[in-house]
Amino acid sequence: MICKRLKFSILVAATTLATGAAHAADYAPPPQCYDAALIASGRAPYGAIPCYTPPPVVVEEFASWYLRGDIGFTNQSLRDLTNVQDVNNSVTNVGLGFDASPLFGLGIGYYYNDWLRFDVTGEYRSKANFHGTQIITSGGGTQTNEYSGSKSEWLFLANAYVDLGTWSGFTPFVGAGIGMSRNTIHSFRDVNTVTAGVAFGDDQSKWNLAWALHAGVSYKVTKNFAVEFAYRYVDLGNAESGDLYTYLGGNAIYNPMEFKRLTSHDFKIGLRMNFDAFEQRSSYYAPPPPIYQPPVYAPPPYQPPPVYVQPPLRSKG
Numbered sequence: 223m224i225c226k227r228l229k230f231s232i233l234v235a236a237t238t239l240a241t242g243a244a245h246a247a248d249y250a251p252p253p254q255c256y257d258a259a260l261i262a263s264g265r266a267p268y269g270a271i272p273c274y275t276p277p278p279v280v281v282e283e284f285a286s287w288y289l290r291g292d293i294g295f296t297n298q299s300l301r302d303l304t305n306v307q308d309v310n311n312s313v314t315n316v317g318l319g320f321d322a323s324p325l326f327g328l329g330i331g332y333y334y335n336d337w338l339r340f341d342v343t344g345e346y347r348s349k350a351n352f353h354g355t356q357i358i359t360s361g362g363g364t365q366t367n368e369y370s371g372s373k374s375e376w377l378f379l380a381n382a383y384v385d386l387g388t389w390s391g392f393t394p395f396v397g398a399g400i401g402m403s404r405n406t407i408h409s410f411r412d413v414n415t416v417t418a419g420v421a422f423g424d425d426q427s428k429w430n431l432a433w434a435l436h437a438g439v440s441y442k443v444t445k446n447f448a449v450e451f452a453y454r455y456v457d458l459g460n461a462e463s464g465d466l467y468t469y470l471g472g473n474a475i476y477n478p479m480e481f482k483r484l485t486s487h488d489f490k491i492g493l494r495m496n497f498d499a500f501e502q503r504s505s506y507y508a509p510p511p512p513i514y515q516p517p518v519y520a521p522p523p524y525q526p527p528p529v530y531v532q533p534p535l536r537s538k539g
Contacts (some may be wrong), residue, residue: 225452227365243269261375287330291328292326292343293325296488298319300485301482306476317355320352321351328343328486338453341381342379342380342381342467346377352370365417369411372408372409377403380401393442394437396436397435405427405429405459410479421470422466423469424465432459434454445496449492449493456485464478
């Protein structure tokens with residue numbers, strides 16, 4: 223009887239151990255994964271599974287380099303208009319000035335950080351009509367000179383700007399620039415009504431140091447495009463006409479008209495376009511490559527081993 227009970231206990235224990243081993247097999251760890259670069263090099267075992275690496279996070283910010291284009295109009299003035307023949311005369315200026323004229327500019331710039339950027343610009347400022355009169359008193363007599371002509375410039379500036387923060391896509395800024403201006407006086411004419419005299423000056427160009435102050439606001443239309451509304455004060459230096467000669471071609475002295483301290487209040491609309499706008503996105507021409515997702519190993523629900531219930535013992539007798 224005791225021998226039979228011992229055999230039965232051993233059988234129950236073996237059954238329990240087999241059941242536990244079967245459950246342990248259900249909890250097998252996931253297969254080992256390998257780095258994708260190692261697999262590509264051929265040094266990983268055959269059939270190796272690549273480890274999943276999440277894609278990098280892309281921050282939507284402006285690129286470092288940008289192109290810009292500007293259009294606008296000028297509002298120019300001059301401090302004085304002189305001629306060497308009037309050194310000892312009394313001169314009164316009446317209505318000397320320029321009409322407004324359009325301007326067109328291009329440039330390339332660089333965002334140093336969120337607050338500071340730089341650009342280099344080239345700009346053509348088209349012809350602005352010039353007009354005005356001088357009343358000249360000389361030797362007790364008085365006469366008038368009535369002037370006409372036009373002026374244009376090529377302006378080249380290196381600029382620095384401070385962006386003052388962004389609110390709802392709007393970014394106010396201030397800046398300053400320095401460079402060179404090539405000022406040209408076109409078709410200058412001097413009419414003296416009192417003496418019935420006329421003098422002319424041929425086209426003449428002159429390079430000058432120029433500087434500017436900027437203020438405005440930009441609006442971020444998209445990630446790669448911003449529209450800019452700006453005011454600029456610019457000092458263009460001086461200019462002069464060609465040597466004046468009479469309608470008969472005579473000229474006794476070299477006496478061009480000298481335009482002193484040319485300045486302008488400019489108003490501009492610009493477009494800044496980041497270099498990213500020219501890049502071809504691979505996702506535009508082909509679908510993105512598939513991303514490997516490793517299988518998820520979930521253990522089956524736990525099933526407890528069966529509980530053995532010993533039947534009641536019966537006696538032989």
